[in-house]
Amino acid sequence: MTINNDYKFIKRCFELAREGEGYVSPNPLVGAAIVKNDKIISEGYHKKYGGAHAEAAAISSANQNLFGATLYCNLEPCCHTNKQTPPCVPQIISSGIKRVVLSNLDPNPSVNGKGIQQLKDAGIEILQDILSDEGEELNRFYFKSVRTNLPYVTIKIAQSKDGMINSNKAERTRITCNESEIFVHHQRSRYDAVLVGANTINIDNPKLNVRRVKGRNPLRIVIGGNLNLNSKADVFNDELKNLTWLFTSANSDISKKELFRKKGVKVFEIESDMKLRLDLKSVLIQLHKNKITSVFVEGGAQIFNQFIEQKLFDELVILEAPILIREGIKPFPEWMSRFVGSPSEDSRGFLLRQVLQLKSVEKLGVDEKRVYRKIEQYEKTK
Numbered sequence: 001m002t003i004n005n006d007y008k009f010i011k012r013c014f015e016l017a018r019e020g021e022g023y024v025s026p027n028p029l030v031g032a033a034i035v036k037n038d039k040i041i042s043e044g045y046h047k048k049y050g051g052a053h054a055e056a057a058a059i060s061s062a063n064q065n066l067f068g069a070t071l072y073c074n075l076e077p078c079c080h081t082n083k084q085t086p087p088c089v090p091q092i093i094s095s096g097i098k099r100v101v102l103s104n105l106d107p108n109p110s111v112n113g114k115g116i117q118q119l120k121d122a123g124i125e126i127l128q129d130i131l132s133d134e135g136e137e138l139n140r141f142y143f144k145s146v147r148t149n150l151p152y153v154t155i156k157i158a159q160s161k162d163g164m165i166n167s168n169k170a171e172r173t174r175i176t177c178n179e180s181e182i183f184v185h186h187q188r189s190r191y192d193a194v195l196v197g198a199n200t201i202n203i204d205n206p207k208l209n210v211r212r213v214k215g216r217n218p219l220r221i222v223i224g225g226n227l228n229l230n231s232k233a234d235v236f237n238d239e240l241k242n243l244t245w246l247f248t249s250a251n252s253d254i255s256k257k258e259l260f261r262k263k264g265v266k267v268f269e270i271e272s273d274m275k276l277r278l279d280l281k282s283v284l285i286q287l288h289k290n291k292i293t294s295v296f297v298e299g300g301a302q303i304f305n306q307f308i309e310q311k312l313f314d315e316l317v318i319l320e321a322p323i324l325i326r327e328g329i330k331p332f333p334e335w336m337s338r339f340v341g342s343p344s345e346d347s348r349g350f351l352l353r354q355v356l357q358l359k360s361v362e363k364l365g366v367d368e369k370r371v372y373r374k375i376e377q378y379e380k381t382k
Contacts, residue, residue, distance in 0.1 A: 006101050009033050009040070009072040010130045013103075014138055016045040016054070017074055022189045022216050023048045026291040028075055028106070028142040030054040034062055034097070036069040053078065055088040059095050067096035074103045074135045076128075079118050080110040089118045099125040103135030107146045141192075144314060145293040150284050151192070154315040155297045155307055156184065157331045161320060164328035165301060172204040173325070179365030180319045182212045184298075187317075189215025191296040193245075193287065198224040200299035201233045208298070209240055219292065220244045223283065223303060225276040227256040236263050247283050249276040280312055304331045316356060316372040319364065 016031025024030075024046045031045040032054035041064055044057025052060070055077050059066065077088040077100070092100065100119055105112055105128070116126055136143060144152040158176045159165050167173045188194055189210045200206060201222055208220040220235050220243055227248050229236075235244045244265045248257060249272035257267050268286055271279045287295065297307060307313045356372040363369070 005035075005038060006072075006127065006130050009035055009070075010074065010101065010103055010135075012040065012043075013054075013072050013074040014131075014134060016043055017138060020046045020048070022191075025049065025141070025192050026145065026293045028139045030073065030075045032058040032071060032073045034058050034066060034069050034071055036064075036066070041069070042066075050084045053085060053088050056085070056091055059091055059097075065096065068098050069096070070099040070101060071097045072101045074138065076102055076104065076106040076111055076113075077115045077119070078106065078108075078111050079115040087115075089115050092119065093122045093124065097124065099127070101127045101130055103128075103130055103132050104139070107143055140314075141294040145288060149288050150281075150312075151287050151292050152294045152315075153284070153297060153307065153313040154187075154191070154295070154317060155304055155313050156187065156317045156319070157299075157304060158184075158319045158321070159331060160323050160325040160328075162324050162326060163330055163332075164325035165299070165331045166203070167325045167328040173328070175321045175323065175325075176319045177321065177365035177367050180321075180367045180369070183319070183364055183369065185210050185212035186215065187296055188218050189213060191218055191294040192292045193219040193221050193294070194296045194298055195221040195223065195303070196297075196299050197303040198222070198226075198229050199302065201235065202228075202230050204299070205230070205233050206298070207234050207238065217243060218296070221283075221287070221295065222246045223278060223280075225249045225252065225272050225278045227252045227260075231256075231259060231263075236260060236265055241265055247278060247286075249278060252276055277306075280306055280310055284312060301329050301331050308332065311374070314374055316374070318368075318370040318372070320368045320370070322366055322368075 012033050013031040017029040020029050027046060027049055030053060033040050034042040042058045042062035044061060045054045055071065055073055071092060077092055079087045079089040081087060120126055141152040157165060158180065160175055194208045196206065209217045217240055222235060222244065224246060225248060241264050245268060246260050246265050247268045247270050250269040251272060261267050270282045297303060355375060357375055359371045359373050361368065361370050
């Protein structure tokens with residue numbers, strides 16, 4: 001087996017793993033391929049949480065003897081029993097597979113090298129770290145959750161060319177094009193939850209569901225510290241209201257909290273300051289405890305600012321439309337605005353690289369999509 005073939009078959013595992021997007025959380029995305037005589041003879045992927053793991057699926061679907069075969073998998077096979085399905089390592093050992101090639105170790109403390117060691121002890125040849133950076137990218141939600149006990153947070157901002165997200169505080173302004181909206185719905189289907197603040201609910205009355213693509217609906221997280229919310233908004237009354245979680249202050253109005261609970265909305269009480277503004281890290285901790293590994297933040301300006309100021313985000317997606325609003329609401333505090341201009345702006349330069357790393361730029365219809373990743377440690381620039 002050549003190294004080029006190893007890369008090729010691991011890439012196939014990535015393709016298979018992505019088939020589980022939106023359905024396997026809080027588990028990782030995993031694909032597996034079994035190869036014999038340089039040909040794939042069986043494949044599998046983790047289809048849904050609680051279902052068969054990729055390795056087990058590939059082994060069970062094989063229609064020929066696996067003795068001497070190679071198993072390709074993008075993540076270390078599991079070896080523990082504190083989960084809903086049997087461990088994969090004993091199945092691999094008993095199958096007759098003699099070589100295992102993988103991208104990443106599983107950071108879960110119950111696995112993290114233990115699965116590989118058991119395979120080695122059984123005489124199985126191991127080759128690891130093949131396309132490990134791509135494997136890390138594929139499972140960035142899972143890895144962040146396991147390593148930090150916090151979900152992966154992406155902020156999505158739709159703005160005009162002159163940096164406005166709304167033209168008027170009292171009404172919704174449509175900014176981005178059809179292709180950008182399709183992209184947003186696809187992202188909702190991938191993330192465990194979407195999150196907005198009270199102003200977005202009151203002004204936009206968003207449904208926060210998946211309509212433009214095929215996929216499952218995410219949880220809908222509403223931040224309302226003082227419960228100044230329109231109780232008639234769609235997210236509190238539609239057929240998906242059981243997917244709406246409301247985070248409010250422990251000191252907010254008890255009768256209002258009861259009103260939302262009677263609607264079937266799950267209400268969480270969180271620490272807050274004197275103005276009933278919630279501690280967002282406490283919100284994220286609570287979400288992690290409830291097996292939420294990824295959050296897609298969709299608005300509004302106050303929520304954006306809080307996540308950015310408190311450094312509680314991992315990724316920033318800017319959808320910029322070629323229109324001018326001139327007067328309206330900006331998504332960022334002034335210090336941050338200098339760092340997220342268009343990539344052609346010279347002023348971005350050195351300071352941007354201190355805060356955010358520009359990962360990609362592409363066109364979505366007439367709009368421009370820019371994706372930034374947060375550099376882990378940075379200080380607010382005055």
